[in-house]
Amino acid sequence: MTVEETKELREFVFKITVLGEAAVGKTSLINMFCEGTFKEDYAPTLGANIVRKDVNLEKAKIRLIMWDLAGQEKYSVIRSMYFQGCVGALLVYDVTRYNTFESISSKWLSDFKKYVRKEGVFILIGNKIDLEEERVVPTEKGEELAKKINANRFIETSAKRGENIEEAFLLLVNQILSNHGVVL
Ligand code: G3D
Ligand code: MG
Numbered sequence: 347m348t349v350e351e352t353k354e355l356r357e358f359v360f361k362i363t364v365l366g367e368a369a370v371g372k373t374s375l376i377n378m379f380c381e382g383t384f385k386e387d388y389a390p391t392l393g394a395n396i397v398r399k400d401v402n403l404e405k406a407k408i409r410l411i412m413w414d415l416a417g418q419e420k421y422s423v424i425r426s427m428y429f430q431g432c433v434g435a436l437l438v439y440d441v442t443r444y445n446t447f448e449s450i451s452s453k454w455l456s457d458f459k460k461y462v463r464k465e466g467v468f469i470l471i472g473n474k475i476d477l478e479e480e481r482v483v484p485t486e487k488g489e490e491l492a493k494k495i496n497a498n499r500f501i502e503t504s505a506k507r508g509e510n511i512e513e514a515f516l517l518l519v520n521q522i523l524s525n526h527g528v529v530l
Contacts, residue, residue, distance in 0.1 A: 354405055356530070360522055361411045361431045365454040366438035367446040371473040374505035375438065376414050379515050394428065401519055405530040408519055429461035434522045435468040436514060439488075441502065442480040447472075447487070455495055467521040470497040471514055476504040 364372040373395075380399045394413050401408040413428055435458050439446040450470065458468060470492045472483060485502060492500035498521040503510040523530065 356406045356528075357409070358406060358523075358528075359409045359411065360433050360519070361413070362434045362436070362518065362522075363413055363428065363432050363458070364436045364438060365458060367440070367443075367449055367454075370438045370440040370443075370446050371503075371505045372436075372438055373414055375436070375471070375473065375503065375511060375514070376412055378505050378508050378511045401516070403519075403530065406523075406528075408523075410515070410519070425457075426461065429458070432462045433466060433526075434518050435462070435466065436471050436518060437468055437497070438471045438473050439483065440474050441472045441483045441488075442474055442477050444482050447483045447491070450491065451495055465525055467498050467518065467525050469499040469501065469514065469518050469521065470495070472500075472502040473505055475502045475509065476507050 364376060366372055376397055380397060394415050397412045397414055399410045399412070401410060415428070437450050437454050437458070439450050441447075455468070458466065470488060472485070472488045475481070488500055488502065491497075499517045501510055501514050501517060503514055505511060
């Protein structure tokens with residue numbers, strides 16, 4: 347890389363959240379995405395793991411700061427801190443449990459909208475697609491919901507198999523960049 351190219355490398359720090367009912371696979375998605383490279387700080391008083399991952403794009407370095415709730419999906423006490431400064435979210439449901447799909451619009455999306463600045467970006471994720479025989483939420487239902495709630499994108503994943511994980515996070519990062527008017 348030449349010096350001039352180095353100069354053009356831009357750096358961003360984005361705080362994002364991963365939201366959804368207990369056991370939909372939020373922690374698994376984050377861990378899969380971060381593989382061996384992630385740094386974790388457990389903040390017991392917050393009940394959250396704060397995970398960091400650098401994403402290197404051709405012309406930019408994005409540091410993602412992810413807050414992963416440590417099994418306290420109610421997070422009432424830390425709610426405002428949890429969302430403070432957040433620019434994007436992955437809204438995750440489990441394709442094998444219908445109630446986790448329903449609570450996206452009834453609960454998690456409204457929370458995100460309430461606490462995060464209006465221009466916050468979110469994408470919808472149907473996780474656990476490896477459990478095809480147990481699936482109760484068809485892909486089309488997910489697509490429908492994504493349209494209805496104006497999600498920036500919809501993608502189905504398997505954290506277990508590592509399917510579409512990188513794609514999901516990159517979709518979010520790219521949406522955040524374009525939402526902030528960044529042209530790389
Ligand atoms: P959470 O952070 O949303 O609460 P976790 O969810 O990441 O802790 O995952 C909850 C359980 O679902 C875990 O199982 C985990 O292994 C499993 N899981 C997560 N993602 C997938 C997936 O894509 N496919 C399958 N089959 N399972 C998944 P355990 O048994 O450890 O509780
Ligand atoms: Mg978790």
